[in-house]
Amino acid sequence: MNAIMLYVPSWLIHVTHKLPFPAIKKFQHAKAAARKYAINMIEDEKRQISLDKYRGDNDLITVLAKASVARGKMAMDPLTDKEIHHQLTTFFMAGLETAANTVSFGFIDLAQHPAVQAKPYEEVKSILGSAEDRDLAEGFHFSVLDTMPYLIAVINETLRLHGAVHSMILMATEDNVVPLL
Numbered sequence: 001m002n003a004i005m006l007y008v009p010s011w012l013i014h015v016t017h018k019l020p021f022p023a024i025k026k027f028q029h030a031k032a033a034a035r036k037y038a039i040n041m042i043e044d045e046k047r048q049i050s051l052d053k054y055r056g057d058n059d060l061i062t063v064l065a066k067a068s069v070a071r072g073k074m075a076m077d078p079l080t081d082k083e084i085h086h087q088l089t090t091f092f093m094a095g096l097e098t099a100a101n102t103v104s105f106g107f108i109d110l111a112q113h114p115a116v117q118a119k120p121y122e123e124v125k126s127i128l129g130s131a132e133d134r135d136l137a138e139g140f141h142f143s144v145l146d147t148m149p150y151l152i153a154v155i156n157e158t159l160r161l162h163g164a165v166h167s168m169i170l171m172a173t174e175d176n177v178v179p180l181l
């Protein structure tokens with residue numbers, strides 16, 4: 001399917017998006033509503049930043065809006081609302097289902113193999129403690145994962161068995177060397 005998609009001209013894809021089928025109309029309607037909502041949010045965010053609010057916040061939308069306002073002040077082309085919207089959409093698409101599906105498959109595999117499940121559980125508990133003796137809302141530093149080799153192995157095996165991104169339609173135009181750690 002991916003190979004076929006490479007040969008479908010983009011104008012044809014655009015035409016299919018305009019076909020008068022109820023499902024396509026519904027999709028376009030939802031897309032327009034989401035875009036309008038996002039643009040309103042971005043405009044509001046920029047307005048607040050211009051008023052010097054949200055200084056310390058570093059969530060994605062605030063960072064992008066701040067970058068846009070800062071570029072404008074430095075006489076550079078600011079990021080347009082459309083560009084910010086596209087970046088947000090990319091992160092949303094790239095980050096949500098990938099992580100959710102990987103975690104779900106990992107849990108399914110562990111549930112099906114109770115003996116394996118006990119090992120990462122004991123490892124995490126021995127390092128972070130259990131929910132009874134720790135406020136999980138406090139979170140933990142990323143580097144703590146380095147001290148949990150079994151958990152990392154479980155994550156790697158989950159990614160190997162159920163890769164959330166199993167194929168790409170992008171093709172390298174020339175050979176390259178991927179640096180390994």
Ligand code: HEM
Binds near residue numbers: 090094096164
């Ligand atoms: C299990 C989780 C994930 C997997 C397996 C995964 C996998 C991938 C792969 C294979 C690519 C393409 C890399 C390439 O172009 O060669 C990619 C790109 C990307 N991923 Fe992830 N990803 C995951 C989670 C996330 C999360 C949580 C975020 C953000 C919050 C994210 C953001 C992105 C972005 C921004 C790109 C670049 C998209 C582009 O080129 O336009 N990913 N990811």
